[in-house]
Structures are given as C-alpha cells and as structure tokens.
Amino acid sequence: MGKRQLREIIIYFLLGGLLLYFLWWRLQVSSIRFFDIDEFSYMHWTAEVARGEHMYTDFFSYFTPGFMWVMAPIFWVYGVSAQVFMAGRAVSFAIFLGILGSLGYLFGITREWKWALLPAVILAFLPMPYDKFLEIRPDNLATLLAILGVIGEIKAIKGKNIWWFVSGLAYSASLFVLAKTLPIVVVGAGIAFLSSRKQFKYFLLALISPWVLFFVGAYIGGHFSQVWYSVTRLPFEVYESVKNYPMEADLFFFPNVSFYGISPGITTGLIVNHVIWILAVLIGTYRFVTPFREGNREKALVEILLGGIFFVSVFGYVKFFPLKHSQYLIPIAVFVAYHCADGLSVFFDWLARAGGYESLIIVLMGFSYLLITVTKEVNAPKLLNTNTMQRTELALLLRTIPLSARVVDLEGRMVFWPEGYPLSSISIDSALEFVTNRPLPLFKYLEQRPADYIWDGDSGRLGTLTADNIAYIHDHFAPVPGWAGRLWKRK
Numbered sequence: 001m002g003k004r005q006l007r008e009i010i011i012y013f014l015l016g017g018l019l020l021y022f023l024w025w026r027l028q029v030s031s032i033r034f035f036d037i038d039e040f041s042y043m044h045w046t047a048e049v050a051r052g053e054h055m056y057t058d059f060f061s062y063f064t065p066g067f068m069w070v071m072a073p074i075f076w077v078y079g080v081s082a083q084v085f086m087a088g089r090a091v092s093f094a095i096f097l098g099i100l101g102s103l104g105y106l107f108g109i110t111r112e113w114k115w116a117l118l119p120a121v122i123l124a125f126l127p128m129p130y131d132k133f134l135e136i137r138p139d140n141l142a143t144l145l146a147i148l149g150v151i152g153e154i155k156a157i158k159g160k161n162i163w164w165f166v167s168g169l170a171y172s173a174s175l176f177v178l179a180k181t182l183p184i185v186v187v188g189a190g191i192a193f194l195s196s197r198k199q200f201k202y203f204l205l206a207l208i209s210p211w212v213l214f215f216v217g218a219y220i221g222g223h224f225s226q227v228w229y230s231v232t233r234l235p236f237e238v239y240e241s242v243k244n245y246p247m248e249a250d251l252f253f254f255p256n257v258s259f260y261g262i263s264p265g266i267t268t269g270l271i272v273n274h275v276i277w278i279l280a281v282l283i284g285t286y287r288f289v290t291p292f293r294e295g296n297r298e299k300a301l302v303e304i305l306l307g308g309i310f311f312v313s314v315f316g317y318v319k320f321f322p323l324k325h326s327q328y329l330i331p332i333a334v335f336v337a338y339h340c341a342d343g344l345s346v347f348f349d350w351l352a353r354a355g356g357y358e359s360l361i362i363v364l365m366g367f368s369y370l371l372i373t374v375t376k377e378v379n380a381p382k383l384l385n386t387n388t389m390q391r392t393e394l395a396l397l398l399r400t401i402p403l404s405a406r407v408v409d410l411e412g413r414m415v416f417w418p419e420g421y422p423l424s425s426i427s428i429d430s431a432l433e434f435v436t437n438r439p440l441p442l443f444k445y446l447e448q449r450p451a452d453y454i455w456d457g458d459s460g461r462l463g464t465l466t467a468d469n470i471a472y473i474h475d476h477f478a479p480v481p482g483w484a485g486r487l488w489k490r491k
Contacts, residue, residue: 007357008114015117018368022124025379030093030134034387035085037459039136040412041425043088047415050075056230057223060423060439062238064231066176067138080416082394088136095140096133100124102147103334107341109154110302115345123337125371127259127273127378128252129326138178139330145174146181147334153188157195157301164199168206176210181331183316187308195301229437239322240434252326261377269378280336283343284310310335401453411457420451427461443472454488
C-alpha cells in the first residue's frame with residue numbers, strides 16, 4: 001500500500017467516524033423528539049390513502065400524491081397501532097441516509113472521491129434545518145429524488161445517453177412527491193436543453209410521461225377537472241391565506257433556542273452554522289461565475305447546473321415561496337453542504353501541500369472536535385421534549401373511541417378513524433378563505449352527516465373557526481372530561 005493510499009484511508013476513517021457520531025445523534029433525535037403537527041397531517045392523509053380513499057375526490061388535498069403512496073404500506077404493516085408514527089420516523093431516517101449517500105456520490109463524481117464523505121458529514125451536522133430532515137414530510141423524499149435526477153443528468157452530460165431518460169424520471173418522481181422541488185427541475189431541464197437538443201426529447205419524455213399517465217387516469221375515472229384543479233390551481237389559492245401571516249426569509253438565522261442550543265443569545269452552534277452557510281454561498285458564487293475558465297464545455301455545464309440549482313433555490317425561497325418555514329430550506333441545505341465541502345476540501349489539500357500531512361491531521365482533528373462539541377450543545381436540549389406523551393395519548397384514544405366513530409380531526413393525529421369532514425389536519429376556515437371550489441362549511445356538513453367526535457389536540461385550530469362553526473360545535477358537542485377542551489363528543 002502506497003503512502004498516498006494510506007493517507008486517504010486515514011481521512012476516510014476520520015470522516016467516517018465523525019459521520020457515524022452525527023448519525024447516532026440524529027437517530028436519538030429522530031426516536032425521541034416530539035412530533036411536529038405537520039407530521040400528523042401527512043400521516044393522516046397517508047392513512048386515508050392506505051384505506052383506499054382517493055385524494056382530491058374523497059378528501060380535500062392540494063398536494064401531489066407520491067409521498068402518500070410511498071408511505072401507505074406503513075399502515076398495512078402496523079395496522080391500528082401508535083407505532084405507525086415511529087415507523088414513519090424510521091422511514092424518514094432511511095430517506096436521510098439516502099440523501100447523505102447521494103450527496104457523497106455527487107461530490108465524488110464532480111470533485112474528489114477522497115473527500116466524498118465531507119459533504120455528508122457537514123449535512124449530518126448542519127444545525128439549520130436539522131430537525132426537518134428527520135420529520136415525516138415529503139420534502140426529504142422529493143429532495144432525494146431531485147439529487148438522483150442531478151446525478152443522472154451529470155452522467156448524461158458526460159456522454160452516457162441512457163441517463164437522460166433516468167434523470168427525467170427522477171425529476172418527475174420528485175415533483176410527484178412534492179412540487180417544491182420545481183426550481184431544481186426547471187434548472188435541470190434548462191441545462192438538459194443546452195447540453196444536447198438531440199437527447200433532450202428523451203429527457204422530456206421521461207419528465208412528462210408519468211404526469212400524462214396520472215391525468216389520463218383521472219380522466220378515465222371521471223375526475224379530471226377536480227384533480228387538475230387540485231394539483232395546479234388549488235395550492236396557490238390555499239397559500240393566499242398565508243399572506244396574512246408574513247415570515248421573513250432570514251427568520252431562522254437569528255438566535256433561537258430551538259435551533260442553536262440552550263442559550264437564547266449568540267451560541268457556538270449559531271456561529272458555526274452561519275459560517276457554513278456563508279462559506280457555501282461564497283464558494284457556490286465563485287464556481288457559478290467562473291465555469292468556463294478551463295474552456296471545457298462539459299465541466300462548464302455541470303458547474304452551471306450545480307450553481308444554478310443552488311441560487312435559483314435560494315432566490316425562490318426568498319422571493320417566491322409564500323411560506324418560509326424551515327423545511328423549505330431542506331433542498332438548499334443539501335447544496336450548502338456540497339459547496340461548503342468544496343471549499344474546505346480545497347483548503348485541506350492546500351494545507352497538506354503547504355504544511356505537510358501532519359498539519360492536515362491536526363486541523364481535521366480540531367475540526368472534528370468543534371463539530372462534536374457543537375452537535376451535543378445544539379441537540380441535547382431536543383431530547384428533553386419527547387414524543388412519549390403524544391404516543392401515550394393516541395394509545396388512550398384508541399382504547400376510548402370506537403374505531404367506527406366518525407371524527408373531525410383538526411390536528412391530524414386521529415389516523416385510524418373514519419373522516420368526519422373531508423377537510424382535515426389544517427386550519428379549516430383560514431385555508432378555505434381564498435378557495436374557489438370549497439366543500440360545505442363545517443357546520444353545514446355536520447348537519448347533513450353528523451360526526452361523533454371533534455379532535456383539536458394541540459393544534460389550537462378550534463379557536464380559529466368561524467363564529468357559525470364554533471356556535472354549532474358548542475350546541476351539539478361537549479368537551480370530554482380530562483382532555484382540557486382538546487376532545488369533544490356529540491351530545
């Protein structure tokens with residue numbers, strides 16, 4: 001074994017050990033941390049799909065169906081059990097592992113295999129948006145599929161034509177899971193067109209064919225207009241309501257106990273997080289504005305693809321996405337890790353040449369110590385706010401409410417009961433404010449099809465209903481003792 005190979009093995013050993021440590025922390029947070037209300041919502045809609053109900057027609061939905069289709073087997077395997085939520089978290093963790101593996105592979109084929117673990121280490125550590133990568137939500141699966149689309153496109157650019165079709169399918173699947181990855185797909189399609197107009201038709205065929213089949217199926221089923229409206233127009237109508245609750249794009253980069261450690265002020269976690277993001281922006285900018293410096297068209301297209309995705313995603317988040325919750329940073333964070341690793345790998349290689357391999361090892365050990373310390377500081381508090389009570393309450397609900405009872409679920413946790421209202425798991429009246437084809441108001445629907453229970457849970461959405469809906473609930477339902485007004489039963 002040569003000296004160079006030995007050095008690379010030592011680097012892999014250091015980075016691999018660091019990655020395993022971060023994954024151990026992520027597994028703890030994934031298993032212990034409380035369930036976000038969005039996770040209940042997605043599992044609720046998945047449960048309806050698993051029962052054989054149809055999105056858009058049997059129940060109100062403005063999401064693409066891919067995520068619910070993928071997650072539905074959880075309910076077939078676990079049945080009526082509170083374990084479905086833990087299983088959902090386990091699948092999400094597996095998806096995150098897929099993101100890390102794909103990111104490392106992407107770095108290897110575009111930069112250096114020697115440092116392929118480095119972007120995975122940075123993403124596994126990155127405090128913002130740490131928790132969202134572990135939650136039950138479609139953003140992560142959509143991002144994984146989009147990365148696979150990018151990998152396929154890079155292989156195609158390098159001359160392997162079959163990958164144009166593979167890339168188009170991966171991009172299409174990503175949109176089928178969640179339309180938020182549209183900026184990535186738009187950039188990918190643009191680069192595909194510039195790269196090879198002859199092969200672009202195969203890329204485009206793979207990109208649009210699944211959607212054509214989806215809408216043809218809706219047409220055959222006699223629901224084309226409702227499905228088309230629900231997928232294309234309805235999301236924009238629902239998102240109109242968030243204009244009443246504006247969020248600034250930099251909201252999650254201010255000091256925050258939930259994200260950066262136990263102190264409400266400027267912590268080491270906040271500083272390190274921001275250094276990573278800033279370094280990624282600087283390196284990404286440099287790579288994007290200097291793609292033709294080597295006169296290699298193939299390399300230039302790859303650089304424009306990667307840089308274009310990064311900056312279009314950031315621009316879309318800042319300027320166009322109506323909501324600015326931290327989960328919207330998921331696809332951006334992947335490329336933050338990529339570009340930060342790009343800059344660090346160049347520095348580490350320079351250090352090895354200028355100061356010797358020993359200097360590199362010392363710096364890598366210091367780098368590792370810093371990230372290990374920050375990881376514990378940032379994530380230890382998250383283990384105090386557990387999901388035990390949420391799962392215990394669901395088990396209690398299973399023992400007390402008949403599975404035949406119809407439940408109006410405002411929170412999303414009531415995944416095992418028949419639906420008491422076709423719109424669930426969101427703030428009903430505020431979501432319907434700008435909707436064109438809206439269902440009957442809650443009180444009118446319940447007059448025609450009385451429900452047995454209303455579950456507000458921890459959502460607080462009961463208090464946001466219109467006066468007519470609240471009056472009907474108080475006239476026909478009574479709070480169940482012991483639930484502090486979170487569970488109501490028909491009188």
